[in-house]
Amino acid sequence: MARVTDSPPGLDLDALRKHLDDAVPGLVTGPLDGAVIAGGRSNLTYTVTDGVTTWVVRRPPLGHVLATAHDMGREHRVMAALHGTAVPVPAMVHLCLDADVIGAPFYVMEHVRGAVLRDPESLAALGPERVRALAFRLMDTLADLHAVDPAAVGLHDFGRPDGFNARQVSRWRRQLDGSRSRDLPGIDALAGRLAATAPEVSAASIVHGDFRLDNTLVDTAHGDRVAAVLDWEMSTLGDPLADLGLHVLYLGTPMPAARGSHDPVTTVPGHPTTEQLITRYAERSGRDCTGLGWYTAMSAFKLAVILEGVHYRYTQGKTVGAGFDTIGARVQPLVDRGLAALPREQG
Incomplete structure (x- = not known):
């Protein structure tokens, strides 16, 4: 991550310093230095330091912000609510919804130490035993998230679980329409089949919306614990199998931010099979994980739309x-x- 002396793109450090001095007096003790954290393809993430303390700042991407996407208040709210639960998240420092300060809403959070394992090579460097343990630990973290009572953490109104799956199809269809710039054979047929076969939500939970290995920080210096789950921009209340289906999709697909090898993460020595991880989640959560085909297909559609939006930008x-x-x-x-x-019978 290259350091910069001037303000990084999308973050006026002088304006940020002035705002924080007014909003959180005493937080910043000197001139700010900042850098973009590489790897993200949606919201922009920066490290910012005054030479004593380091924070992380998040803001929406530059230009072409689709409706309901990149909601800073939503990300801030869910992480603030989950802080102190079994789900590891950074502590929130400040939320600013005034777009005039730096050109967009943003929030500041604690900087958590840990590694972002973005590609098979980084994961394989841990060795087979640690890879296996980490993959199961990630499943446990997902189950822990889905076990949190939304009402108990003040998120009872964070989403509308009823009709969640059908609304997801409609939502991502609209997002696609906002980013159409070329022909994508089969994408409308996929959306139609998903809409026609959307299952009802059996047991709602807090849903992350983009749960995968490289949306976590792993503390490789202390037992490879999951130090923080990040990137909550698509979180809501809904069907927990949506998270599981997306995770299954990622297991068999090169991660969007991958560099080096483009092999699926399941090819890394020691990594459990997809079936073993689904079994682990089912045992930990007590949920019925049959019928994941629809959720995996929905996840493929959603990710295709997200990446098409990135391509459009x-x-x-x-x-x-x-x-x-x-x-x-x-x-x-x-x-x-x-x-x-x-499944063919759903076609």
Whole structure:
């Protein structure tokens, strides 16, 4: 991560310092230095330091912000609510919804030490035994999230679980329409089949919405514990199997931020099979995990739409950082994977 002396793209450090001095007096003790944290393809994330303390700042991407996406208040609220539960999240420091301060709403949170394992090589470096233990620990973290009582942490009104799956199809159809710039064979057929077969939610929970290994920080210096779950921009109340279906999709698909090898993470020596991880989640959560085909297909559609939105922003010159030129090529395989995941009798 390259350091910078001037303000990084999208974050005016002088304006941030002035605002924090007024809103949280005494928090900042000197001039701010900041850098973009590489790897993200949606909201922008920065490390910011005054030379004594380091924080993390999150803001929406530059340009082309779709309705309901990139909600800073929502991310801040869910992490503030989960802090202190079995789900590891950073402590929240400050939320600013005034877009005039830096050009967009943003929030500041605690900087948590840990590694982001973005690719098979980084994971394989742990060795087979640690890889296996970490993969199961991630499943336990997901089950712990789904065990949190939303009402007990003040999130009773965080979403509408009834009709969640059908609304998800409609929502991501709308997001797709907001980012259409080319033909994607089969994507409308996939959306139609998902809408026609959407299951009812059996037992609602807090849903992360993008749960995967590289949306966590792993404390490799202290037993490979999951130090923090990050990137809550799509969290809501809904069907927990949506998180599981997406995680299953990621297990068999190169991660969107992957570098180096493009092999699925399940090919890393020591990594459990998808079936073993589903069994672990089912045992830990007590949930019925049959019928995951629809959820995996829905996840493929959702991820295809997300990456198509990133590709659209790239074509408009609205992205920051490297690697965006390869995102567009990853959309069509996800559409094909989604169609293949739906049981034939549902077609």
